[in-house]
Structures are given as structure tokens and as C-alpha cells.
Amino acid sequence: MTKGRASAPAKVILFGEHFVVYGSPAILASINRRIVVDARTIAENKVVIRSDIGVAGEYGSSSFKATEGGMEAKATLDPLHNAITQVLVARGKKKGIEIAISSSVLPGIGLGSSAAACVATVAAVNSLFQKKPSRQKICELAIKSERLIHKNSSGADCYVSTFGGLIYYSKARGFKEIKSKGALALVIASTGVRHSTGDLVAGVKKLKDRNESLFQSLAKQAADICAQAHGAIASGKCDKLGELMNENQAVLRQIGVSHYKVDDLIDICGKAGALGAKITGAGGGGAVIALAASRQDGGKIASRARAAGYESFEVEIDRKGLVI
């Protein structure tokens, strides 16, 4: 039996979600919450997936059996099964594989847990064999698998999870690392409302199809905000960055991806001293990200959100990305 392990970080989208699907830029950061995948070869010719997130199952050559989590298991595990199969095909191997997933990432609220799981799965299964693929190759396979969850994925989640750090992404120019001046004191608060990224992306497409000129004008605003945010991060202007987060949130509200609990959380964060706050990721509930002036302020914001009944924690930007 051969064993391998890989871990990949969750992420936040600081600016540009949704519009990134249509070519606008986005700013993302990987965060210090990880998904760990342990892989091993097994004697039986099947794929077994276990996890600590309430879903588990077994895949035969053309069958699936949920061993935990019922219907939800298949939707969550299919991309990972696809990732494993892709690695085996690329390697020309026919082997039974078991993976075990341990997660410190809340699922379904926009923190990129599925992308991180795909990246770590591709890397862990690859590590069972000789000759390691490049990070770029791992990222490409993970993006293909993640597209099973939502087919219009920009791929930005998998990229930031693979390479780590703070990233400026645009379709035209690809991914560019942003060197930030000073640390960002970030707080995440969850509305507790799980979302389907695919459904929200489809909803935004409907709005775009109905009113292309409105959508284009909002996309332009979001792109301008993103470009200014790039400058504010690079020059360490946190007050400006907070204002830009609020402006981005106003644009996101107009495309219908906010939620009354998001508004409540943003209000709580603002009253607790946040410089700015917005949805991070697809919205429709999900998580809110707030920027604080200092770590101490960040702690205050998180505890106010918790006192109001929301799960909330401070995060740091992860610089490592995928670890094998």
C-alpha cells in the first residue's frame, strides 16, 4: 500500500466576484484554513471517499453508493471522484484508491472548500506515483473537476488555492501576485445560509440576458473598483480599501446576490468598527468579509458578530498554497 497527503487552503474573494465570470478582474486571497487529503492505494478496484464533513461514498466502475450524507454525498463527491479518475487516466494506472478528507473550512458559504478539496485531491493522488507534476498541471486538473460543480467557473478559486497568496486575476492577463504593504486584518462571518454557486451564477446570467446594458455598466464599476483596490492594497491604504469593499457590495446588491442576513452582518461589522464589509464569493447568504484597521479591531468585530449569533473568525492570508 502506498500513501500520500496534500493540503490546500480555502480562499476569500476580496473584489470582483460574479463579474469575473464575464472577463472582469477579481482579487482573491488564500486563507489560513485548510483541507487535508490523505490518499492510499487499496486492493479492491474502487474509489472510496471518506470525510469529516458528513459525506462519504464508494464508486465502482459504474456505480455509486453513499455511505454517509445520502443524496448530498454524490453532488459533493463527484468532482473529487472525477479528480481521482483524471489522475489515474493521466498516469495510465488502474488502481483502487481511498481518500480521507479533513476540513477546517465551513462548506457551502463561498470559502472555496470544493476548489481546495479538488486541488488537494489531485495532488494527494498524484503523490502516490513517481514523478511529481507541476503545480500548474495540478491546478488545471482541479479546475476541470471543479467545473462539474459549476460549469462556468472562472477557475480563480483553484488557482489561488494552488499557488497561495493575494492574487489579481483577469481573463485577459491571467493571474498576477499582489505584493501587499502591511498585513490585512480580515474577519469572516457566516450568515449560516448555504448557497449553490451554480444557481447564483445562473441567476446573474439571467439578469445579464435581460438587461445587458445595465449589467455592462455594473461590470465596469466592479472592474474600476477592483483596479483601485489593487493600488490600495499595494500601497497599504486600508481606509480606502474598506470604502472600496462597501462600493463593491453596493454593486453586488444590484445584481441580486445579497441577502437580508448579509445586510445584517454588514451592519454589525460596520457598527463594530469595520473599515468595510461585503459578500465574499457567490453570495445569496454565504459569508461576509470585513476589513478591520488592526488585529485588535478584527477581534472585536468577530466577537460582536458571534454575540449576534453568527459564526465568525479572524483570518490571515496564507502564503503557501498547496502543500504536498
Ligand code: PMV
Ligand atoms: O465559490 P464561491 O461561492 O466563492 O463563488 C465563486 C465566485 C463566482 O465569481 C461567483 C464564480 C466564479 O467562478 O468565479
